[in-house]
Amino acid sequence: MQNGQGNQPPARVFSEMVPPSMAAALLFLSLFWSMRHPGTPQAFAIVAAVFAIPQLFFPFTWRVLRSPYVLIITGGLIALSCIFGSLFSAPFAQVYVYSAPWFLVFCWYFSLGCLASGLIFTRTSRFAPAALHLSFVLIAGGFALDGFLAAEGVFRTTMKTAPGVMPPAYGHFAPGESSDTYITDRRDPGSPLPFTLKLNSFDVEFETLLRVAVTPGIEASAGQCRFKIMGYAVGEGDKLVQDVNAQDLDSALIVLQVVMKGVENTAAIPFDGGDFGPFNAEVSYEADPAGGRITDIMINIVQKVPKHYTSVVDVVVEGETVIKDAVIEVNKPLRFEGWSIYQADWGRYVSLDEWESLPGNMRSERQFEQYIKKNEIPPTSMFTISRRPGKWLVYLGYILMCAFSLALLAMPRNPSNGGNS
Amino acid sequence: MPLELYISLAAFLLSGVAFTVALAVPGTRAIRVAAYVLQASGVAMGLYYFGHEWLAVGYPPLRNLFESLTIMAILASGWNLVQAIFRPVAILGPMTGFLSALLMAGASQFEGPSEVTMPALQHSLWLTTHVLLIMLAYVAVLISALVAMALIAGRRGFNRVASLGVFSLVLSGCLGALVIILLRTWGVISLEDRASIGGTIIAVAFVGGSLLLPLLYGLASKLGIFAAFEDNPALEDFLYRTALIALPLTTLGIITGSVWGDVAWGRYWGWDPKEVWALVTWISLLEYLHLRRLGERAQLAAKWVLVAGLLTVLFNYFGVNFLLAGLHSYAG
Numbered sequence: 001m002q003n004g005q006g007n008q009p010p011a012r013v014f015s016e017m018v019p020p021s022m023a024a025a026l027l028f029l030s031l032f033w034s035m036r037h038p039g040t041p042q043a044f045a046i047v048a049a050v051f052a053i054p055q056l057f058f059p060f061t062w063r064v065l066r067s068p069y070v071l072i073i074t075g076g077l078i079a080l081s082c083i084f085g086s087l088f089s090a091p092f093a094q095v096y097v098y099s100a101p102w103f104l105v106f107c108w109y110f111s112l113g114c115l116a117s118g119l120i121f122t123r124t125s126r127f128a129p130a131a132l133h134l135s136f137v138l139i140a141g142g143f144a145l146d147g148f149l150a151a152e153g154v155f156r157t158t159m160k161t162a163p164g165v166m167p168p169a170y171g172h173f174a175p176g177e178s179s180d181t182y183i184t185d186r187r188d189p190g191s192p193l194p195f196t197l198k199l200n201s202f203d204v205e206f207e208t209l210l211r212v213a214v215t216p217g218i219e220a221s222a223g224q225c226r227f228k229i230m231g232y233a234v235g236e237g238d239k240l241v242q243d244v245n246a247q248d249l250d251s252a253l254i255v256l257q258v259v260m261k262g263v264e265n266t267a268a269i270p271f272d273g274g275d276f277g278p279f280n281a282e283v284s285y286e287a288d289p290a291g292g293r294i295t296d297i298m299i300n301i302v303q304k305v306p307k308h309y310t311s312v313v314d315v316v317v318e319g320e321t322v323i324k325d326a327v328i329e330v331n332k333p334l335r336f337e338g339w340s341i342y343q344a345d346w347g348r349y350v351s352l353d354e355w356e357s358l359p360g361n362m363r364s365e366r367q368f369e370q371y372i373k374k375n376e377i378p379p380t381s382m383f384t385i386s387r388r389p390g391k392w393l394v395y396l397g398y399i400l401m402c403a404f405s406l407a408l409l410a411m412p413r414n415p416s417n418g419g420n421s
Numbered sequence: 422m423p424l425e426l427y428i429s430l431a432a433f434l435l436s437g438v439a440f441t442v443a444l445a446v447p448g449t450r451a452i453r454v455a456a457y458v459l460q461a462s463g464v465a466m467g468l469y470y471f472g473h474e475w476l477a478v479g480y481p482p483l484r485n486l487f488e489s490l491t492i493m494a495i496l497a498s499g500w501n502l503v504q505a506i507f508r509p510v511a512i513l514g515p516m517t518g519f520l521s522a523l524l525m526a527g528a529s530q531f532e533g534p535s536e537v538t539m540p541a542l543q544h545s546l547w548l549t550t551h552v553l554l555i556m557l558a559y560v561a562v563l564i565s566a567l568v569a570m571a572l573i574a575g576r577r578g579f580n581r582v583a584s585l586g587v588f589s590l591v592l593s594g595c596l597g598a599l600v601i602i603l604l605r606t607w608g609v610i611s612l613e614d615r616a617s618i619g620g621t622i623i624a625v626a627f628v629g630g631s632l633l634l635p636l637l638y639g640l641a642s643k644l645g646i647f648a649a650f651e652d653n654p655a656l657e658d659f660l661y662r663t664a665l666i667a668l669p670l671t672t673l674g675i676i677t678g679s680v681w682g683d684v685a686w687g688r689y690w691g692w693d694p695k696e697v698w699a700l701v702t703w704i705s706l707l708e709y710l711h712l713r714r715l716g717e718r719a720q721l722a723a724k725w726v727l728v729a730g731l732l733t734v735l736f737n738y739f740g741v742n743f744l745l746a747g748l749h750s751y752a753g
């Protein structure tokens with residue numbers, strides 16, 4: 001072999017110049033694309049293939065890729081990017097870091113490096129390291145596939161949001177309701193599903209998380225919450241008074257300080273009790289019929305949390321019920337033809353029509369909740385739905401990676417301290 | 422915190438002291454044996470509590486920061502006991518004894534056994550396996566990073582000071598966190614939200630660390646501790662083997678977490694901060710294993726990468742819980 005660039009045959013210089021140039025072009029393109037078209041990783045991947053794939057036909061590329069320095073540099077860049085991304089909110093980081101073109105380029109070279117070193121191990125018949133490296137490539141392949149093919153959303157249902165009162169009800173099924181469309185966000189017109197899901201029944205089982213009695217002058221605490229009666233709001237103005245008379249009972253509110261996990265809030269509770277935040281309050285007191293002072297005030301505060309949700313559903317394809325009365329619970333999704341349906345949440349909603357027909361004075365949160373309670377409106381069930389065909393490749397990679405990590409551990413080795421193998 | 426765990430904490434602390442004495446004073450076999458007995462009883466007490474709680478709730482109690490720190494303390498000391506059966510490593514004794522004591526003391530500052538968990542986190546086999554494996558993996562990372570620090574401190578000059586500096590920073594951060602949370606519980610200081618607690622701890626870590634560094638440096642030079650880590654091929658080998666076990670453990674921990682995410686939320690990977698920081702820890706182990714083959718200077722860099730791995734574990738545990746918020750916020 002000759003020394004010095006100048007004496008090398010032009011063909012060789014060419015074959016060693018082109019791949020790095022293409023890599024540089026790819027990186028440049030990725031940075032440009034990240035700035036100009038954020039949130040379009042699929043389109044980038046297709047365009048980038050023009051610069052990425054031809055590199056693979058140069059042997060020089062593979063010689064560089066199988067060097068552990070590729071892992072060290074790209075791995076370091078991925079780690080730093082991950083740290084950077086974790087500082088932002090999840091939806092932002094998802095678009096501007098984890099599916100940003102520059103991040104995909106790092107992942108691309110990382111995975112190719114792993115592939116190259118895996119292939120080299122097969123040549124020297126080192127089976128366990130070869131299989132280990134190649135199984136990571138399977139995982140990366142599964143991820144890449146899902147980058148194109150994955151779908152995720154909620155069902156489009158008729159439960160609607162009533163502005164100002166009800167939290168968004170996207171994807172909530174009332175018992176008896178069915179849907180054959182999924183949406184990815186509230187502006188999405190929806191995409192058809194190859195089946196119809198019908199909710200037959202839904203059941204929420206509650207558990208008491210917290211039960212505490214609060215009396216004036218004494219601070220009560222339970223779990224991570226503290227409660228204290230600050231005073232009473234009677235009539236106009238925001239001055240709190242320390243006593244309430246019987247004739248003010250109808251309009252008076254008990255002002256309660258609530259500290260939950262270090263966050264301070266105040267709640268105003270009428271003397272006939274009611275809900276506030278996640279709590280329900282029952283108020284008891286002694287009223288002097290002559291209109292004198294109210295005494296023996298006590299608020300019983302109860303917080304109930306859902307312990308278990310159970311949805312019973314039918315899956316209907318072209319008018320025919322193919323799955324009858326399937327049970328969906330948290331951690332027990334229903335799988336059907338590549339789609340998985342998960343129990344995500346529950347709620348108390350009415351349809352927009354019903355909400356519109358309520359008298360105007362029902363449209364405060366408290367009134368609304370009382371309406372729901374009084375009319376025994378059943379809770380609604382919310383599912384998420386997803387399809388990730390790349391998952392099976394990822395899982396295969398997982399299993400192989402575990403198996404061959406163990407194989408590598410069990411094998412006799414030469415712990416080369418510093419030297420190259 | 423229940424009484425069993427205070428006993429366990431005391432046993433770990435005493436075992437750390439006894440291991441240190443056994444290491445410093447030659448010909449003290451009896452003390453070494455006593456240290457192992459203390460450590461084993463700490464582990465037994467911890468396991469007793471864990472089993473008891475398991476029977477009471479019907480599934481392994483791994484639901485919040487308190488419970489996961491408890492199990493981590495048990496695993497760290499357990500690691501040393503298992504190691505002692507196959508191939509005892511002298512400095513692992515004091516290291517794991519004090520580490521377990523610190524973890525248990527940390528656990529004592531959190532809310533105690535969980536009362537109710539959100540439905541998605543209830544007795545899912547995948548979740549339990551995930552937490553257990555990831556705790557074991559983090560214990561392996563902590564141990565290998567501490568050994569890496571010791572080996573770096575075995576070099577002269579800048580590396581020694583820098584390694585000890587990181588150690589002082591982490592130690593004063595952990596002790597400072599304990600003191601701050603205690604003071605807050607007693608009502609001496611009032612810090613309500615998590616971010617201001619986190620910020621104060623970081624400030625304390627830096628101030629305390631810069632005071633601790635010259636102290637530790639002087640002490641270690643005087644006692645000849647640095648010399649013990651100079652050119653220590655047996656320890657190098659131990660480091661390599663531990664990291665080689667830590668990698669598949671972390672891999673398994675991430676994978677089981679991913680499968681749980683799939684079963685519970687329909688996503689095997691969601692780029693949630695906890696996941697992302699576990700991935701960074703995983704990458705640091707990979708970088709160590711690949712770097713160490715590339716020559717003398719890369720060996721040193723490889724050890725520093727492991728030290729960075731320790732920082733990622735700490736950040737994942739405390740930083741993500743206190744400074745960032747995510748899906749996994751159940752852990753706090």
Ligand code: HEM
Pocket residue numbers: 065066067068069070071072109110111112113114115117129132133136401408421668707710711714
């Ligand atoms: C850019 C990607 C990568 C490259 C270039 C690379 C290269 C190498 C090389 C050259 C070795 C030396 C093997 C020997 O001679 O014994 C090695 C070992 C190893 N690699 Fe990779 N690798 C890469 C990615 C990965 C990944 C993603 C994993 C994780 C699954 C991995 C896990 C391992 C393990 C566990 C060893 C054995 C380490 C030891 O025994 O010291 N590598 N790799």
